Amino acid sequence: MTDGGRHIAVIGAGIIGATTALALVRVGRRVTILDPGQPGGVQAASYGNGAFLSPASIIPVSLPGLWKKVPGFLLDSNGPLTIRLASLPRLAPWLWRFVRAGETWARVERTAAALATLLDGAQDRHAALATSIGQPELIKRKGLIYAYHDRRSFEADSTVWSLRQRHGVRLDILSVDALQERAPGLSSTYRFGVFLPDGAHCHSPGDYVRALVDGAVVEGAELLQGRATGFDVRQGRLVGLLTDAGRLDCDGAVIACGAHSADLACQVGDPIPLESERGYHVEVKTDVAMPEIPVMPQDGKMANTPTQGGFRASGQVELASRDASPDWRRADILLRALKVTWPALAVPGAIQSVERWQGNRPSTPDGRPVIGRSRACADVVHAFGHGHIGLVSAPRTAEAVADLLAGRSGDLDLSPFSPARFRR
Numbered sequence: 001m002t003d004g005g006r007h008i009a010v011i012g013a014g015i016i017g018a019t020t021a022l023a024l025v026r027v028g029r030r031v032t033i034l035d036p037g038q039p040g041g042v043q044a045a046s047y048g049n050g051a052f053l054s055p056a057s058i059i060p061v062s063l064p065g066l067w068k069k070v071p072g073f074l075l076d077s078n079g080p081l082t083i084r085l086a087s088l089p090r091l092a093p094w095l096w097r098f099v100r101a102g103e104t105w106a107r108v109e110r111t112a113a114a115l116a117t118l119l120d121g122a123q124d125r126h127a128a129l130a131t132s133i134g135q136p137e138l139i140k141r142k143g144l145i146y147a148y149h150d151r152r153s154f155e156a157d158s159t160v161w162s163l164r165q166r167h168g169v170r171l172d173i174l175s176v177d178a179l180q181e182r183a184p185g186l187s188s189t190y191r192f193g194v195f196l197p198d199g200a201h202c203h204s205p206g207d208y209v210r211a212l213v214d215g216a217v218v219e220g221a222e223l224l225q226g227r228a229t230g231f232d233v234r235q236g237r238l239v240g241l242l243t244d245a246g247r248l249d250c251d252g253a254v255i256a257c258g259a260h261s262a263d264l265a266c267q268v269g270d271p272i273p274l275e276s277e278r279g280y281h282v283e284v285k286t287d288v289a290m291p292e293i294p295v296m297p298q299d300g301k302m303a304n305t306p307t308q309g310g311f312r313a314s315g316q317v318e319l320a321s322r323d324a325s326p327d328w329r330r331a332d333i334l335l336r337a338l339k340v341t342w343p344a345l346a347v348p349g350a351i352q353s354v355e356r357w358q359g360n361r362p363s364t365p366d367g368r369p370v371i372g373r374s375r376a377c378a379d380v381v382h383a384f385g386h387g388h389i390g391l392v393s394a395p396r397t398a399e400a401v402a403d404l405l406a407g408r409s410g411d412l413d414l415s416p417f418s419p420a421r422f423r424r
């Protein structure tokens with residue numbers, strides 16, 4: 001039921017828009033969700049991600065020493081991170097800020113502390129959300145495994161693991177036997193594991209987004225097919241949203257269109273350095289028994305996740321233009337890694353079919369999303385730039401946006417996520 005008060009347009013029906021729309025209808029707002037595509041469809045990062053709901057995801061990608069690896073990223077097209085040479089001139093300013101953001105451990109610590117607040121209780125929040133829309137089975141609380149070849153390679157990551165532990169991430173060390181027991185079929189070259197008992201995963205990210213949007217509609221939201229193109233702001237107040245399907249009267253808006261958010265944000269006074277960290281997945285259908293707990297093999301930097309559609313390997317960071325055509329060789333790297341990691345999949349005939357997907361992580365250089373009121377119009381709120389953590393951090397983002405639009409301060413400190421950090 002709406003309070004007959006503010007009418008909020010939620011721009012984008014990915015996981016951020018879907019959870020935000022639901023949070024807003026639940027506090028009595030009139031809500032219209034706008035997306036040119038199907039909610040949870042293949043166009044969205046929210047469809048194809050690794051489905052990890054990991055409390056460990058508080059570490060940004062940019063870490064001290066990264067700059068030394070950049071030449072390798074340009075030359076090695078088989079690694080987990082690559083930069084398309086042709087995009088380098090356009091990407092350079094973003095890359096510079098990206099490298100700077102992780103230049104010292106003090107900076108990484110600040111980002112980790114901020115992300116820890118955003119991820120706090122994420123698994124409980126997702127479980128409650130899924131239950132509230134009648135789909136509890138979409139969130140699986142079986143924990144998560146990070147697999148290493150040996151203790152030495154784990155110890156090479158010890159700085160980030162102790163940072164995680166300082167922020168309350170609970171972990172159990174797995175011996176080789178315990179690792180095999182929890183992840184049967186994992187290559188025997190992995191002899192050391194970290195188990196996160198509080199970790200969870202989504203069984204079908206696309207279906208989850210669709211179900212959240214359906215839930216919002218059942219509770220009173222309206223879903224419109226269309227693309228937002230601009231804002232009608234008069235004397236500093238929002239009076240309408242301009243779309244390719246016509247004008248929509250509204251007095252509040254949330255920019256939640258992932259990697260496509262920068263143009264709209266710029267129109268309301270916030271030029272945000274937002275790039276696409278392009279990612280890929282392969283999802284295989286197989287009769288081979290795969291583990292029920294997702295595994296992240298640390299050498300391949302990919303998430304291996306049992307999903308409704310099959311066993312999914314997702315990962316790769318490809319820095320290139322958002323709209324460039326996919327380079328399916330990157331998906332093939334994932335497929336090859338999958339067969340090495342799970343040798344039974346390498347047996348001829350073990351894989352019946354493979355789905356390949358490419359999508360855009362909406363990424364800021366400092367690894368923190370942009371959540372806050374826009375500079376030119378307080379009625380327009382930013383909720384984008386979630387990079388590698390948009391799925392896990394969506395419910396808390398949505399609550400924060402609902403608080404902002406209700407004029408409440410909320411319990412999340414939004415200063416680390418403020419758009420003002422990019423203002424000169």
Ligand SMILES: Cc1cc2nc3c(=O)[nH]c(=O)nc-3n(C[C@H](O)[C@H](O)[C@H](O)COP(=O)(O)OP(=O)(O)OC[C@H]3O[C@@H](n4cnc5c(N)ncnc54)[C@H](O)[C@@H]3O)c2cc1C
Nearest residue numbers: 012014015016045046049050051052228258279390391392
């Ligand atoms: C390979 C890969 C693996 C990942 N793994 C994980 C993981 O394991 N865990 C995790 O937490 N995160 C993960 N992520 C990150 C996560 O998927 C994203 O951060 C998240 O999906 C972003 O959600 P979003 O709603 O902001 O954007 P999107 O999901 O991209 O949705 C944006 C929506 O906006 C719509 N849109 C675009 N322009 C307009 C417009 N002008 N008007 C209206 N609508 C518009 C689009 O059609 C789209 O539906 C991964 C990402 C990738 C690519």
